[in-house]
Amino acid sequence: MDAPHRSGCPINLTLEILGDRWSLIIIRDIMFGNRRHFRELLQNSQEGIASNILADRLKRLVERGLLTRDDDPTHKQKAIYSLTEMAIELVPLFAHMGAWGRKHLPVSEELSIRAELLEDGGPALWEDFMDELRARHLGKILPSGTPSVLGRLTEAYLKVVARKKSA
Numbered sequence: 541m542d543a544p545h546r547s548g549c550p551i552n553l554t555l556e557i558l559g560d561r562w563s564l565i566i567i568r569d570i571m572f573g574n575r576r577h578f579r580e581l582l583q584n585s586q587e588g589i590a591s592n593i594l595a596d597r598l599k600r601l602v603e604r605g606l607l608t609r610d611d612d613p614t615h616k617q618k619a620i621y622s623l624t625e626m627a628i629e630l631v632p633l634f635a636h637m638g639a640w641g642r643k644h645l646p647v648s649e650e651l652s653i654r655a656e657l658l659e660d661g662g663p664a665l666w667e668d669f670m671d672e673l674r675a676r677h678l679g680k681i682l683p684s685g686t687p688s689v690l691g692r693l694t695e696a697y698l699k700v701v702a703r704k705k706s707a
Contacts, residue, residue, distance in 0.1 A: 557604050558630075562589055562597045567606065567627050568634065571673065572654060574690065576620045577612065586651075601627075622677040631666045631673070635659060650700040654693040665689060 546552055558564055565587055569575045575584055582594055589597075598621060601607040606627040612618035638655025641647055647655075658665060669689040674680035676690075 557606070560597070562593055563601060563606075564630075564634075565589070566594070566597050566601065567623070567630060570607070570621060570623055571627070571631070571634070572690070572693065574676070576622065577618055578621075579618075581621075623673055625674070625678065628670050628673045628677065631670050632663070635666055650697060650704060653696045653700050657693055657696055
C-alpha cells in the first residue's frame with residue numbers, strides 16, 4: 541500500500557520523490573555521466589555524497605520505480621543501476637533546470653556546457669537523447685549510425701576542461 545501523501549498536487553507528488561538534495565543528482569550522474577555502479581557514483585560525485593546517503597537514495601529510487609538494480613554479470617558483488625522510462629522522461633526537466641541555472645546562477649563553464657547544448661538543441665535533441673538512454677538502459681534498438689547525444693555532450697565537456705587546463 542502506498543504511503544499517504546501531503547496532497548494530490550502533481551508538483552507535491554513529484555517533490556515527494558525527487559525533492560531531496562540527492563535524488564536528482566544521482567539520476568543526473570547516471571544519465572549524463574553513464575555511472576552505473578555504486579562505486580562510480582560515490583567516487584565521481586563532484587558534490588561529495590556520503591556512502592550511506594547514496595545507498596539510501598539508490599534504494600529509494602529503485603523502490604519508487606526510477607531505477608532498476610540488477611546483478612552485474614561481470615562481477616558477482618556488483619550491481620548495475622539502470623534508468624527506467626520514468627527517469628528517462630526527466631530529460632526535459634534537466635534541460636529546463638540547466639537553462640534556468642545558466643540564466644540565474646554563477647555556473648562554471650565546464651559544468652554548464654552540457655546544459656547549453658541541451659538548451660540550444662531543444663526538444664528534438666532531448667528526444668534523441670531519451671532514445672539513446674532507452675537503448676543504453678532499456679534495450680531499445682537504435683538505427684545503425686545514430687549519432688550519440690551523450691558522446692556529443694561529453695566531448696563538449698572534455699573540450700572545455702582541456703582548454704581550461706591549457707590556459
